[in-house]
Amino acid sequence: MSADGAAAGNGRGGRIHVNNVLIALGEGESAFQAVSGLDFAVEPGELLCLLGPSGCGKSTLLGALAGHQIVTGGTITVDGEPIDGPSPDRGIVFQQHTLFPWKKVRHNVAFGPKMRGVKRAERLHAADQILELVGLSGFKSFYPSQLSGGMQQRVEIARVLINHPRVLLMDEPFSALDAQTRSRMQEVLLDIWTKIPTTTVFVTHDIDEALFLADRIIVMSARPGRVIEDLNLPFARPRRPDLVTEPEFVRLKRHVMNLLRHFGEAAVTT
């Protein structure tokens, strides 16, 4: 990063407070509690993984953080401000296919600045810079459909980070990728996150992924999702790919697997 200074702009990101949150979905007889009694904080610049079985409400919680989902009970605040609808301050990256198919890569990335009224030359310059950071300089004038899945996710990350969000939300962003691309993308993400430190909440059902990426993992139970363990990871950064074979990694993995087997009735795939 050069003059743009996304990192310098707002320090290390926002502090998230999740206070006794309950989210109920559905209506009438089919209503159910997606998550209940959630209570935790995410420190500025922290990379937190929400880990849990499918249907444990972790994506629902992320939707609430993004402002797309209304909270039934409790409060969520970022830097003390309650969440009131979606905002570029809380950028979200979905699993797949949310790039605008009709916009070329650099115009997808420049969308946020365009909405803020940034001049064309200026926003395209910013887009080019951040595309360089995610390693896609050569693909500026491609349409999303011309890119591989991993490349598309890089564009998604760039499109969110160009807004200098206080919080980066990621909803199983790599789960649709093949195993090799996925681990490559995990390294790419850590690399970007080191260059632009941002409070990050990363939702996944993949234990290896959570252990490899996170400073801290919150393990959730099956529906209604509750916190069953809040785990600080001791691994140093930068993380190397062979981390996954170290004894401590394997020990923690076994520990988390046991937790999920106990509290998550749904099968957990790794």
Place this chain on the structure above:
Amino acid sequence: MPAPRHSNQRQGLRWLVRAFSILSCLALWQFASWAHLNLGALTFRNVPPPTEVVEAAVVLFKSPKLLAHIGSSLARVFAGYGGAAAVGIGFGFAIGRSRTASDLLLPPLELLRPIPAVAWIPLSILIFTSSELSMIFITFVGALFPIILNTVHGVINVDRRLLDSARSLGGTRLAILWEIVLPGAAPSIVTGLAIGMGTSWFCLVTAEMISGQFGIGYYTWEAYTLQNYADIIVGMLVIGLMGMGSSWLLTTLGKVLMPWRRPAVTR
């Protein structure tokens, strides 16, 4: 990569077969007309052979009448279809995006929709003071419903996650309409425009046969009443050509406006 030779040869052969198919149809027609073929329920006694049709076509193409006929037909289609496109896309957006607009606009439209546009001809002659306007109106009605319905379909089916993403990136209501909903619905809108173009021509030709003064439908019907039988078929061919031309125009427009639908390179 060059295609293997045998596939090239096969392609050539297929074109030969296709040409043969068309030529045999023409030959059968020529024979039937020449022989005054009479099959009881069906007779070729009054059907001119292709050679006469070509002669009549040459005469028409040389005369200034052709431009006048085509010109007035095109002007009507331009007005009626253009109006239907504007109203249809506008209404489609409103219905697709707003529940109130949907409740307000959709019920009368649903009631009118099953009535074929051609059935409007007598009433529209009564309503409009000039036959010109009544023909434009029929063309309008013919194109309106497919355009509205396809626009609504396209607008409603824009991927929710794209809308969520746009909102998360700071998109305002108006910006989302322009930047996300319009391009997202574009393929469906173009489909509606293409279907509308077909029905629009169909309705125009019918209306011209009934109340026209000029126009290619009128020309065809006039040829029948004046017993210039070769001209009937010339009229039919011109109508076909114009329909073909307008649908080519729409396909091209679609390609130009939606370049992301067929990108040149794929990774």
